[in-house]
Amino acid sequence: MGAYMLEDDIYIGTFLDLFNLRFAPTPFAPAELFGGIEEVIKLQKEFEIFRPGRQFSTSAALLGIGGLYNARAKNRWIRLLENLPDKGDQAIADAILANLNKR
Numbered sequence: 001m002g003a004y005m006l007e008d009d010i011y012i013g014t015f016l017d018l019f020n021l022r023f024a025p026t027p028f029a030p031a032e033l034f035g036g037i038e039e040v041i042k043l044q045k046e047f048e049i050f051r052p053g054r055q056f057s058t059s060a061a062l063l064g065i066g067g068l069y070n071a072r073a074k075n076r077w078i079r080l081l082e083n084l085p086d087k088g089d090q091a092i093a094d095a096i097l098a099n100l101n102k103r
Helices: 002-022 036-047 056-063 071-082 085-101
Strands: none
Touching (some): 002 071, 056 085
């Protein structure tokens, strides 16, 4: 990861936290509290954020999983995802799409 993130590797934990929050179960809460996997499911149905042939890095950018505050770190994170070995970027996208299609 260091080859892509360089001095911004301190943000990797933050990006993984954003991913975990985005796909976390929605807690039992009043209707006005909305987020987590339930929100992703609704966004997927409306906008097809995950679709065959679209890499996870592109979908992650659409969902803001690269953060908003540090453009250099975000761009390095997206480049890291694009260059995961063994087509890992596409494999992640395919796994998420298959999971979302079951819902």
